[in-house]
Each structure stands twice: as structure tokens, then as C-alpha cells.
Amino acid sequence: MEASREEALRCVNLAKKYLSAGDYQKASKLADKSTRILPTSEAEDFKRYMAKERTSGKKEASAASTGSNNATSTMRERTPNASKSNDSSQTSYTREQVEIVQKITKLKAHEYYEILNLKKDCNDIEIKKSYRKLALQLHPDKNHAPNADEAFKKVSKAFQVLSDPNMKAHYDRTGLDPESRASASSSSFSERAGPGFQGFSAYPQANMSPEDLFNSFFGDQFFAGGPNTFFFGGPGVRVHQFGGRPRRFRRQRAEDTSNKSVFYQILPIIIIVIFAFLSNFSSLDGNTSVRAGYSFVPTEKYSAQYVSPNYKVPFYVNPKQYNSLSSRDSYRLANKIEQQYAEKVHAECIQEREYKENQIRKSYGWFFPDAEKLSRAKEIPLPRCDEFSRLSYHKPFSNYYYY
Template sequence: MEVNKDEALRCLLIAKNHLASGNKAGALKFTNKSIGLYPTDQAKAFLAQVQTATSSSSSSTAKSTGANVHPSRQSSTSSTTTSTASSTEKKHTPEQAKAVKTILSCGTDYYKVLSLTKSCTEVEIKKSYRKLALQFHPDKNGAPGADEAFKLISKAFTVLSDPQKRAVHDAGGGDPEMRSSSASSTRQYRQYGGGGGMTEEMTAEDLFDLFFGGGGMRQQQYRRQQFRHPFFTATRQQQARQHQHQHQSPLAGWVQALPILVLLLYAVVSALFSQESTPLYQFQPSTDYSQARKTLDLKIPYYVNPSAFTPVANENYKLRRVERQVENEYINGLNIHCQNERRQRSFRMTQARGSVFGFGYDKAKYEQARKMPMKSCDEMKKLGYNPDYIY
């Protein structure tokens, strides 16, 4: 896998140092480890050199001691060495290794991972996943990095097959689950009493008992402290007064039903004005939105429903307001895609740059990443907007 290339070169350097100091066993060990991480021609050539040096030293030792080794033992020893060297690397074809590198280079662009476009259907997503899953399964593909490629394909299918995760991915790119983890942790912190109050008196053991249902004296002591807190004392007093008032007042039932009546009234009003929530325009044509229009200032194309848009088109101030909304939404979308393009270019340049010490530097890939097309950013510049400004 391309990510392990720097570590493979480091192991090869250690192996060369071992061979120079006379430690042939250590040199053989780190050479095999380098090939296992990332097979290179340099490492394979050095492995042959180490094996030659090891066999020559063993033969010279046998001659110096005067031991006569049977030819069958010599052949079994050489076959064992050959099988050990070949077992460090699974069998695979160059096409499989190239396909694995292509999948891993896609990063978090899940459409590119599954070889699909943003307009793909759910059936196409499932079909592409079945095909790639069989092709890159570690039992079918022995190339280095096939396991990581298989996991990336499964991750892409998980995101694109979920409409909500797919919408988040289309809006900002990347892994939507990674971006939502911080928001969920904040909600959990608030839900379980973060931010002061009686939780400042709780220990780590108390939190463990609270989350995982632990019993014992500690939990009982926490409950006693909890119900002695002024907040719970006031709450119990308020509940007692409400209970007493309910028994005294005959209208208590109507008071309890009032929130339900308010919700029902809100649902009825929302249903009456539901027609106003229908969008006036789209950026893609459809059966209902078949009439193509362009904004007056920036010439942004959009599509409307002819019958529904006629009252807006007949009044100039309404038309100008809708077109400003179209332009703002279009520019915001371009800005999101522009930021995503910049992140992809930075990621590819970092990969091509290699490690801090220069290992793994690929000049061709670096120049290709630096000259990557930035369609959304260029479109914003043509429209007179600065991509560096967050709209």
C-alpha cells in the first residue's frame, strides 16, 4: 500500500545497516518486513544479496569445521529458505496491485471509490458495490492494501446508500460520520448534566455507575445527595402543590389537555399553508420545473414551474427577490465545492510530498496535484466572487 512505502524504506535502511555490521539474520528479517509492507525492486534485489551472503557464510562455516552435509539436507534447507521468502508476500497480479492503489487514492470521494457519478441511483450503487466487493476481498485479492481498499469500498456503500449521509457528503464532501461525531458528543454532554451544578461533585466512579447501571453503596449515596440538592427539593415541592391543586380544581383535566390542543391547532394551520413551502425554482430541470430562466445580474440558469411562477414573473420586485435568492444559493454551493477541491488538492500534494525526510517524494504526482482543476473556484472568480471569503 502506498501509505506503507515510507515505513518499508525505513526497514530496508535498517536491514542494510545490519548487513554492514555482520548481522545477516537481522538483515534478512527487516528485508522481508520491508517487502511485506511495500514491495519494491530495491528491496527484492537486496533480499537476494542477503540470501547469497547468508548461504555463502553457512557454506564457508561448514567447510571450515570439516562437516560433511548430506545433499538431501542441503536441498531441504534451500527449499525452506525459498518458501520462507515467498510466504512473506501473497500472490497477486500487477493489475490487482494497480487497482488497489487506484481505490486508495480516491480518499473520501466515495463516488470515485465506487466509480459512480453524483446522479447515480440506488440500484447502481448496490450493483457497483457487489462488483468491487468481490474484486477487492482479501481472499480474492492478495495485493498489499487490499484489506484497506475493501474497507473503503464498504464505507463508501454505507454512506451513499443512506439518503441522509449521502446528502451531507454531497454538501461538504468527506466522511459525514466523522463530522457528526463532535455534535453527538456535545449533545451527550449536555444530556447527562455537563456544564456545572451537582455534576461537579461527581467522581469518575459515580459517572460509571450512572451510565452503566452499577449498584452498591456509591450509587445509593449519589442518589441521596441528588435528592438533597436544592433543585430537586424545589421540584418536589412544586409537584406536591400541583397535585394538591389538581384535586381541588375541576378544570385540572382541561389544563392538562391544553398543550395537546395547541399542537393540534398548529398542525391544522401548517396544513393550510403547506402550499407556500413548495420551492419556486430548481437548478435541474424536471417534469414540473420545465421552464428555463437566467438571473438578470449574474446570468445564473434555473428552472421554474410555468404556471406557479407566472405571478412572480409579472411583479418586478418579487422577481428580483427570487433571483437574488437564486444567486446567493448558487454562490454558496460553489463555495462549498471550492473548499472541497482545495482540501483534495492539499491532501494529494501532501501524499506526493512524502515524509519529512524526503522518502516517498513523487515529483510527477506532486505537479499533477498542484495543477488539479479547480472548476468551482474558477467559476466563482468568473462571477466576481473571492473563493477565500466564507459566504
């Protein structure tokens, strides 16, 4: 009930802002929406006030029609039609906006400190303040100067690198874009995860688009009031209105990013399914036709429990099939099981780390992080990563097979 009342009052407050801007249609829709959510005295008072204002506005418009053409032109400038305002703002920009775009685009793509106007010894708070300022100045919905999109992308890239400790350290050491080598070396993650696993990106946030980074930094409510209204910090805080309709590039970016996000989420599952398929249906030895299935949980078919020799991983097999294997084949089966188990734990560890890093990133606010949320995020356990470290310490993955 309380949540419904808050939402109803929020609609009334938005309606008041649209009415003050001269947009009676949106104000009326929001007032009606507020009443549908929960009838309140505030909504009824506002509807009566809006009806009164609209009546007086019609009288003023009728009186103004007898004036000169100049007076009519002045009136239109003061109370512009919403669609005309949007069209004009779509192509208008200031000299200051052009200057800041030119300043950013003249810099080389990897001059991250210069792009954010920072010194090399800057701290995390200074990096965030600079990005916050430039991102708001260059966002495509506010800045319509030529090449503003390019400048916005450069600022986003610079912030991605300098805000990540591992990427920043790599950049300070080499002066190169960390992403250019991340896919090949995966140095940061490989050092933590252990030997034998390559090809995973060392920098999870490197795949974020400029729009994703912007929305993650400012919060999901940034576009809560529609494409022209920006909310900072939740209800009761300042509202900034940026003219113009959302650009086509943002919709395309959102679609591309959504597809990539879904793909990266299901990739570990695909790997596990493929590996399980190959493990169960490929022969254990090129010189034998014996095949033996297994499971990590007991089933009616796989009821006999065994433990792998190195990792001590329990697995279940068909006793008849398993007893028909030679000692060499049973040892190879155990090694295959350990390899699949390690792959499975590794994929789950990656998901745990990504979730924890995302929670830590969300705990940062406008100027300072939420200490309580940050503390909780940092204390999130990583049981599958602990298990993966145990496997890494116990035995190098390069020695899975013995022939």
C-alpha cells in the first residue's frame, strides 16, 4: 500500500513538471495514471488546478490572437510546442559543446589521462568525478555537436581502463590498450585461477558498451522520466531535462549489447554441455570399444560410487560397465572425470567473480560509495573459486592424461 502511494505521488510530481513546461497532454496522462494506481487528494487537487490553468490558457491565447505578429512570435518562443522543441534541440548545440568535443577527438585513442584531464597519480574519486562530468557533457542525448558520439566513446573507454586497477596497472606499465593483449594472455585471471586455463578475458568490464557503462554508473533510474528527463540519485533529488529524442545509435547499441550479454551468460553452460556430451559418447580408448558412462550424482543407472585418485571427486558409474574396464581404462576414465569437474568448477568460479564485481560496482554512488553495501559486496564468498584453487594447487591441469 505504501509503495503504491509513493508511486502515485511520483506520477503527480512528474505531471507537475510537464505542466510547468507547457506539456498538458503528458501532465494529464500522468495524473490519470496516478489515480489508477491509487486515488489521492494530491492527484485530485492537481487535476482541478490543471483544468483551471488550461481554461485560463485558452482565454489568454484568444486574447493574444488579436495582437501583432511579433507578439505572437514571442508567445510561441516562450511556450513552444513539444515536438518543435524536440526538433530544434536535435540540431542545436553551443560553442562550448563543440569545443569540448574537438578537445577530446584531437587526442589519441590511448591517451586516457589526457582524455579525462587527469594526472597520472590521480585517485579513484578523481577518476569518477572527471568521467561523471564529461559523460554528462558528451552524452548523445544532450550534446548534438558533430563527432560527439566519438568523444563520448573515448571518454567511456578511458574510464573503463583507469577505473579498473588491473587494467590501469597494465596501461601505466606498457602505455598500451590493455584489451589488445587481454584475450591472448589473460594474465590477471590466470595468475589467480592457476595454470592450464587460458582464453578467458582478464578484464570483465572491458566488454561493456559506452551506454552500458553510463547506465551502470548513473543507475537504472537515469531515464525513468522518459527520453528527455534524467534523474540523479533517486526520488527527491534534482531533475535535469535534456531536449531531443533518443538517437538511433542508442537503440542499436542496446540491442547489440543485450545479445552479447545473453551470449556471455550462457557460454559456460554451452561449454559444460558440449564437454559432457563428448565425455559420455566418445570412446575411452582408441584401441577398445568399451564405453562407460558416469554421473556426479547417484542415479538408478549409475549407482556405484568411486572417488577420483587425484582430486578425490566422488562419481557414480554403472558397476557392470565399470568392472569390465581394464585398470588402464578405469584410470583414464577417472582423469576424464577430473578434467570435466575442473572445467565445471572453473566456469562456476567465473560466474561467482562476475557477480561479486558487479555488486561492488553497484555499491558506488554519486560521490562516495555506500560503505555498508560495499562491505557486504566484498564479503560475498567464492566457494567455487576456492574449490578451483584447491584443484590448481593439488595437481597441474596439463597432466590430465597418462599414456
